[in-house]
Amino acid sequence: MTEILELAAGNLISPIILSFVLGLTAALARSDLTIPEAVAKGMSIYLLFAIGFKGGAGVAAHGVDTTLVLTLVVATILSFGLPFIGYALLSVMSRFDTIDKAAVAAHYGSISIVTFVAATSVLQAQGIASEGYMVAAAAVMEAPAILSALFIVARTGGQSSGTVDAGLYREILLNGSIVLLVGSFLIGAVTGEDGLDTIAPFIIAPFQGVLCLFLLDMGLVAGRGLRESRGELGLGPVAFGMLMPLIGSAFGLIGALLVGLSPGGAALLMTLSASASYIAVPAAMRVALPEAKPSIYLTLSLGVTFPFNLTVGIPLYTALSTALVGG
Amino acid sequence: METHKAKRVEIIIESALESRLTDAMRKAGVTGYTVLPVKGGSGRSGEWSRSGQVSRGSGMSSVVCLIKPERLDELLDAAFAVVKPHIGVVSITDAEVLRAERF
Numbered sequence: 001m002t003e004i005l006e007l008a009a010g011n012l013i014s015p016i017i018l019s020f021v022l023g024l025t026a027a028l029a030r031s032d033l034t035i036p037e038a039v040a041k042g043m044s045i046y047l048l049f050a051i052g053f054k055g056g057a058g059v060a061a062h063g064v065d066t067t068l069v070l071t072l073v074v075a076t077i078l079s080f081g082l083p084f085i086g087y088a089l090l091s092v093m094s095r096f097d098t099i100d101k102a103a104v105a106a107h108y109g110s111i112s113i114v115t116f117v118a119a120t121s122v123l124q125a126q127g128i129a130s131e132g133y134m135v136a137a138a139a140v141m142e143a144p145a146i147l148s149a150l151f152i153v154a155r156t157g158g159q160s161s162g163t164v165d166a167g168l169y170r171e172i173l174l175n176g177s178i179v180l181l182v183g184s185f186l187i188g189a190v191t192g193e194d195g196l197d198t199i200a201p202f203i204i205a206p207f208q209g210v211l212c213l214f215l216l217d218m219g220l221v222a223g224r225g226l227r228e229s230r231g232e233l234g235l236g237p238v239a240f241g242m243l244m245p246l247i248g249s250a251f252g253l254i255g256a257l258l259v260g261l262s263p264g265g266a267a268l269l270m271t272l273s274a275s276a277s278y279i280a281v282p283a284a285m286r287v288a289l290p291e292a293k294p295s296i297y298l299t300l301s302l303g304v305t306f307p308f309n310l311t312v313g314i315p316l317y318t319a320l321s322t323a324l325v326g327g
Numbered sequence: 328m329e330t331h332k333a334k335r336v337e338i339i340i341e342s343a344l345e346s347r348l349t350d351a352m353r354k355a356g357v358t359g360y361t362v363l364p365v366k367g368g369s370g371r372s373g374e375w376s377r378s379g380q381v382s383r384g385s386g387m388s389s390v391v392c393l394i395k396p397e398r399l400d401e402l403l404d405a406a407f408a409v410v411k412p413h414i415g416v417v418s419i420t421d422a423e424v425l426r427a428e429r430f
Contacts, residue, residue, distance in 0.1 A: 163347070
């Protein structure tokens, strides 16, 4: 327990967390600090490319094995399954209607790639190795939760006037983040350590600094979201935003133990299962379930769960995986 | 200089729906339109600002087109089928254009 608290304290005073806190504080204090939209987009592309490439290079170095395939299968099952748990939990902890509950549940089955990036950064700082293919696990966990949410709405008799067509499936599966992540992963896997050495000054050295600035922007966005949605969420949903990541991470840990991941890989699968989407899923929800309120699902995923995972979750998942998973 | 009557239709819609709207407009025979980013605003769903969005699904776009008055109903039917379930504003104003054959 002392070790977990020490880890959490150490994580809290890291530059990436403090950058997020700066952004959050500035937004809540109504500062006019902003990161230009194009800069934020550029940083997001950089981070996705860097993390995908490094993951691919890791796979090239260690080879492909059955654990990779099993990890992807478990990741897919988690993404399909977690929305059902989230929906059941929201039925007890909130007064949301079917559509809102299903939309929130979809966010918690899918993943936050920034939380994943932050977790890899924490692992790296602590010298804990992880499987490179966890990047691929992140990519496969983006979409299935959306299908689960649509299934829940259909089965529970929820009426939505949204559009579920081939275009939506294409947008979900070929979402820019997924294409970039998978694409850079494949480039890293093909070019291996030599390819990584070639572009290391670009994708390794500046990584932490760019992540700090990106998290500053995320803090600003989360703070503005919290300010604008004040009063929209009750205590129950806010508690859900902190309980669901713990439940998700527990399932992630079980999956990691079943597959036989390393402590680092287990921490990442726990983080993925605990995180909630705020990029791919909101866009899909606006098309498929337009009646669902963005002020509910975005505030929960970005304003509650993202900061929770960043400050409490990641150190907790790292400590638990280190303690419970054999290295 | 001779001018010709036209209708200017402006549709403000969630960015996630933008390609669906422009596809529907093309199917309705619209040959040209302009898409503009919307910086922010306020409406029934509350205030919002482009700088506060992390998701493409949360932003808004403005789609503007000029058409001949007799083709207005067909365009509105097609556009409204996309806009109806979503946040958005459809407005029509009288306009005049110089080169009628282009619309």
